[in-house]
Amino acid sequence: MRSLPPGAGSPRSLRRLAAFTRRALPVALCLAVLPSGVAQAASPKSSLLKTGRLAATSCPEPPIIDLGIPRTREYLAAAMKCLNTSWSAHFARAGLKFRKPTVAFYEEPVERVCGIPWPVYVAAFYCTERATLVFPLTGDWIENRTDLYPLKTAAHEYGHHLQSLTGIRDRYEARVRSDHAHQAELGRRYELQADCLSGVFLGSVRRSSSRTEQDWKSLSDTLRASGDDRDHRAHGTGANRVRWFNRGYRAVSPAACDTWTATPSQVS
Template sequence: MRLDDFDPNDVDVEDQRGKGGGFGGFGGFSGQGFQLGGGGLGLGTIALLMVGAWALGINPLSVLGLVSGAGQQGGQQAYAPAPQRAPVESGKDAASSCTVDAFSKESCNALSSLNKTWRTLFTARNHSFDKPRLVFYAQRGSSGCGAAQSAMGPFYCPADQGIYLDTDFYREMEQKLGAGGQFARDYVIAHEYGHHVQQLLGTSSKVNRLQQANPDQANPLSVRLELQADCYAGVWAARNKDRMEAGDMESGLNAAHQIGDDVLLKAAGRTPVEAAFTHGSSEQRMRWLRKGLETGDPGQCDTFKASSL
């Protein structure tokens, strides 16, 4: 996508790179709900497959056999070593934090565009809007939901309305998951942003209550939440289609395919079991991303209809 450079006055950015991260308890990383005729969101990280692995501080890609467990330090390091980069002090302003490297700038450009798009949508429907904070960290950091660790992948923390990102995840996406390209990376940010816009309207809180009351439905509800986030990511892209370039849609759909629960499990030599899915199959993720891309209407993202899956 040919996005405008970020507006430093319209992005809320925190940089924890170069700062020792906390090792607090791993909080519940559940995305929250957005309702403009739709439902809610769910466990807020693109790479989520096994919450238990995360809770133990284990890289889920390692558990699945997609990356080597060697090189992890106490289960904290998620990815193969990346090229060294200069430390960035926490508290740097957005202009500095967003220009550390190309991935940081891409992420801030996407964040700025997402703010503009969703603010317009919320205002048109007389809903109050608060932009989220984008928090960069390297390998480990801290969030309002507990420790931030690279093994978690990108995630949204409802407690502090932060989108947490170790940009090394993008290298892992391309090298290990075969999901490269700028729009694939934009999709990651847009998906997590979907968790935020849903948080603003409380749909996910309702879903969380349903999950607590019906534990046997926790995973199916999580799938519906995550698929809605995929649809919302597509809505953002559709409303900026004049910025899309040839191959962008294919790049995004490929990323959605590669992070489907069934594809990741098969890649690990495991038999996919639908009851264990938390994010949805590749077909489901591609279908709902495409629906958002084709309609540009968040009201079409109701994954909670009985027949929607």
């Protein structure tokens, strides 16, 4: 889901789940189509892309449901601990300044969050102004799930935090403000980069995971189903979401995540 500044909102599954990962996104960041050559001009390049491989990390997943009792908060807290450990060490090795995000858990959506109305029909999201990851503990994105999708979603939102820490978001937002004609494709480049960064993290913890090959295939199927539809072009097609996630997953390096110089078809 999108990082969220002041502004918000839109709809949800594999029907609603697909909508969870693509809709309801901020006016300032959500945003129509780059011809060839514009991508390079937009290019919020970053030192993050030059930091090498993410070290392998042990990150066993606790159960989301234990003896019929939801453990979503415990699951996400464990995921955040792994993400903080992995990326803070990576930043330290690269000589980059790191700051943990704030994390806010909600049993269910509330009227206002991060100083704005709760965005309609979103799963997790990142409040850029407060560097806060917001996780509702209910909803199709996490409730009663046993697959890898919640971990991937947490890693995607964390990717937006990494974009903020390394100046990618600032340069992206400046470009969005100055280039109204090309906002939607810029937004997809931003989102697909977060998909790729989530793949980098999941690739780095793959060896410590007890997941089967079928679990990883199911994640690809879920990502493919969460692609944009005709009316909401915010995160990219299902095929491109899978492609960028897999680029990060296989390379285990942010260098694989340069969506800014990709061809328009690769970020459609």
